[in-house]
Amino acid sequence: GAVVSQHPSRVICKSGTSVKIECRSLDFQATTMFWYRQFPKQSLMLMATSNEGSKATYEQGVEKDKFLINHASLTLSTLTVTSAHPEDSSFYICSASAGRTDTQYFGPGTRLTVL
Amino acid sequence: GDSVTQMEGPVTLSEEAFLTINCTYTATGYPSLFWYVQYPGEGLQLLLKATKADDKGSNKGFEATYRKETTSFHLEKGSVQVSDSAVYFCALSKGNRDDKIIFGKGTRLHILP
Numbered sequence: 467g468a469v470v471s472q473h474p475s476r477v478i479c480k481s482g483t484s485v486k487i488e489c490r491s492l493d494f495q496a497t498t499m500f501w502y503r504q505f506p507k508q509s510l511m512l513m514a515t516s517n518e519g520s521k522a523t524y525e526q527g528v529e530k531d532k533f534l535i536n537h538a539s540l541t542l543s544t545l546t547v548t549s550a551h552p553e554d555s556s557f558y559i560c561s562a563s564a565g566r567t568d569t570q571y572f573g574p575g576t577r578l579t580v581l
Numbered sequence: 582g583d584s585v586t587q588m589e590g591p592v593t594l595s596e597e598a599f600l601t602i603n604c605t606y607t608a609t610g611y612p613s614l615f616w617y618v619q620y621p622g623e624g625l626q627l628l629l630k631a632t633k634a635d636d637k638g639s640n641k642g643f644e645a646t647y648r649k650e651t652t653s654f655h656l657e658k659g660s661v662q663v664s665d666s667a668v669y670f671c672a673l674s675k676g677n678r679d680d681k682i683i684f685g686k687g688t689r690l691h692i693l694p
Contacts, residue, residue: 507686508686509684572617575624
């Protein structure tokens, strides 16, 4: 099946710094990518949906200036957590699909720890 | 709003035991229902899905039937293996313009040899 990678798998940073997470579709062109956040023992919560070449659509309650999403190509989307704080520590997961109604393929996730 | 509730884990079973993981949903309209599985260190994978009432999704020996009358989509397997140890997520999608997937909290399954 289709493969989605994320990098890094784990990152630890100091409070106030920015962190960039990459999501790549390795063997297909992803017209739509999704970013989720998962707290321990909680559901995956959709943060935003991005289509290649256009601005991301953020879910209610997600700060677009804090979580910057770029989907500049059909195989790469990035999530930048700006001025990270300890409460941003979480597991971030991306998924990608070839079209709006296609199956979503998930990356392995990135664990962010903000000290 | 729309939501998915699944049984809390961890669930621990012996190999070859019968598995049921309960899942119920709340949604308006006619959602599609999914089970995803996450093996250790890997991303979520679609295990099976059903798109309309009374549909049965099946894959790798797992089955789930879309029951609209009870708003349920319970996951079952007749004989589990150690390799089935993973986290299982029940989910729904309205199939609307956003294609948003709403997940349950996940159920961790441990299979003992």
